[in-house]
Amino acid sequence: MPASLAAYRMRGEDAPLDLIFDSADLQPVISLINGWGRQPLGPGCGYAPDELDAIGCRYGLRFPPLLREWWRLAGRHPLVRANVASVNSCLLGPEDCVRFSRGDFLMIALDDFQTESGNGILTNCLSHPDPEIFGVNTITTPGESPGLDWYKGKFIVTGLRVPTLVFVTLLCQLFDCGEALRDDAVHLVLEDDSLGHALPDERMKAELGLTRFANPTMIGDVYSDGVDVIYYWMRGFACRTELAARRVSRVVPVRRREWDTS
Numbered sequence: 001m002p003a004s005l006a007a008y009r010m011r012g013e014d015a016p017l018d019l020i021f022d023s024a025d026l027q028p029v030i031s032l033i034n035g036w037g038r039q040p041l042g043p044g045c046g047y048a049p050d051e052l053d054a055i056g057c058r059y060g061l062r063f064p065p066l067l068r069e070w071w072r073l074a075g076r077h078p079l080v081r082a083n084v085a086s087v088n089s090c091l092l093g094p095e096d097c098v099r100f101s102r103g104d105f106l107m108i109a110l111d112d113f114q115t116e117s118g119n120g121i122l123t124n125c126l127s128h129p130d131p132e133i134f135g136v137n138t139i140t141t142p143g144e145s146p147g148l149d150w151y152k153g154k155f156i157v158t159g160l161r162v163p164t165l166v167f168v169t170l171l172c173q174l175f176d177c178g179e180a181l182r183d184d185a186v187h188l189v190l191e192d193d194s195l196g197h198a199l200p201d202e203r204m205k206a207e208l209g210l211t212r213f214a215n216p217t218m219i220g221d222v223y224s225d226g227v228d229v230i231y232y233w234m235r236g237f238a239c240r241t242e243l244a245a246r247r248v249s250r251v252v253p254v255r256r257r258e259w260d261t262s
Contacts, residue, residue, distance in 0.1 A: 135217030178259020
């Protein structure tokens, strides 16, 4: 990370956008959006600092630097915007994050719209330049889910930060963004419907170069090669290009499916 960007974050000030575009923290997200989106990142894709100031002032909040950087970079990009009433899991913009938040927790990504479960930042950590991400789940408790790492008996420890949460959530959210994806992106599902919710086996992971991207509050993990292929057990395969789709079809029997749109 450039020292100047670190200094801006430590002071709680907004860095110039060119420094944010060069941030090592956000490069995976930038590459994902530019590689998969019909529209590359550019002017108009994010919020201006004074817009974030106005929203925060309205609710008595000061959003932390890394969260502001994300929204300034891509908060209005078509791959990022989502109608929270029509999708189950999505990233939230500054207005919606306040809507789904509560006094001690700022929600920045929804896992489940109906139960208002998701991920965010403890409000007493909003002044931290790089706050830890916690999860909330309204339909389980530490007694019912002892395998999760709980903080103060109500927050789930995720081990994620803002950039990693954004990346993992976007990998899943892409399946609902068909109209915003590049023209040659392909959606595939397993040919055998009885295997529709199967996890990738070791051969599939090895031949497609898939890495597991985990979030303990999500229902199942998402896998990707980081460039061309995404596999989510609930949705099947997202392939960035026809070439990537052919590569998947050589490894596992699949059929095409229309993209969902939000």
